[in-house]
Amino acid sequence: MAEAVAFYGLTAVALGASLMVVLSRNMVHAAVSLIPVLLAIAGYYVLLGAEFLAAIQILIYAGAITVLILFVILLTEGATGLRVRPRNEQVPLGAITCLVLAALLIAVLTRTPWPQTRSSLPEYNPGAVGESFLTAYVLPFEAMSLLIVACLVGAIVVARREE
């Protein structure tokens, strides 16, 4: 019961704020509306028992990425966010693409046989995550780390080119 109330509440927030992101004519409003969406998704993670993922979601997406997006808008658009045109002539084309994509996703998601077993989660979430990073998934994990380091170095090189 309580879970259902929480789920529908979170869904209402997520959908409402998502609509704001897409429909708002002001870039800054759209960027700020992204935060409730991300927080609501963190709420879903909590409902599913993935506290660690929820905390990371808030820390990285809601707290850092959106701030970065806001920063970019404020520094590049004369700090108003009003001059950017969020829409152009290609609205019909975009709508068709969205509908096709949505139909495809719904078809795939409803036909996939999802595992329905109620297996219990490990008691201590972050420990299990770290454990699997350094045992079963050590190769993808190291590859990701390498990729991130490459991105960081690349960003610094691009940013310092003018000197």
Add this chain to the structure above:
Amino acid sequence: MAEVIRIVLSVVIVFTFVAVGVALFLVLMERKVSAWVQARIGPRHVGPYGALQTVADLLKLLQKEHILPAGADRLMFAAAPVVVAVAALLSYVVLPWGPGVIVRDLGVGVLYFTSVLSLEVVGILTAGWASNNKYALLGGLRSAAQMVSYELPLGFSILTVATITGTLSTVRMVEAQPYPWYTYPSVIVAGLVFLVAATAESNRIPFDLPEAESELVAGYFSEYSPLRFALFQLGEYGSLFATSALFVTLFLGGWRGPFELPLVGPVVDGIFWFLLKTYAVVFFFMWVRWTYPRFRIDQLLNVSWKLLLPVSLANLLLAGLLIAGSG
């Protein structure tokens, strides 16, 4: 049902404590400490020794006119101070006040703490933008740059303690203290990095560039009229107290005192020592604020990226080596 009552009670108690014991009291304490540092007397006319000065100030703030600046973004202007205050209040969920006295002992405690405090910057940034004022906007942008930069060393120093204790839960971190003697070099460095980064995170001198009054009027809250200004103060002092409390939890033994108080039982004893230590750390932050001059913005960011971040990373490695070396 019991859970709902528990939640409502916790919210009421925490909010009352933050409003009265933290915001009102810390503003008074700040004025008294600044007076002490500058060899003045400070507020002394309202109430005994001026103790009711901030209450009088608050009553005055509540009566004043609410002003919306021309061209301000109405909704975001109103929402920003609430975001700042709520983000600060949310962090109190995982503070362990005493043995068993905690709103919720989350398995991801310290991670939760840093993540909700990082939401504060969203409120500050939108406040600066929505005010339609160049000084406010500059203050908001500086604040965002500063808080995002200092989050990293803060996070790494917390992570060092998490590596040593093997947990993210605040309660278990207190229970794990005193830490094994061979980890002390690493713990001390982590504590120092935490102190510096926490000063910057709570936007206080010498790191108060977001509201540097000689350049930016009052930074991101220049345009705010009384009631919302009071909410910003609530958020600011609320997060100052919360970070001090986290410092006590991670490095100063939390609710454990050097000796047990007679006759009161473990809970009151725990709360007493926890509050005593936290207010002592808050006093330290105030002492620093009224003693040192302000940094310049580039110096500030250099301290974070070129000094604190490498040091805290090396320290994390050191902690791992110390633990591995001890077997």
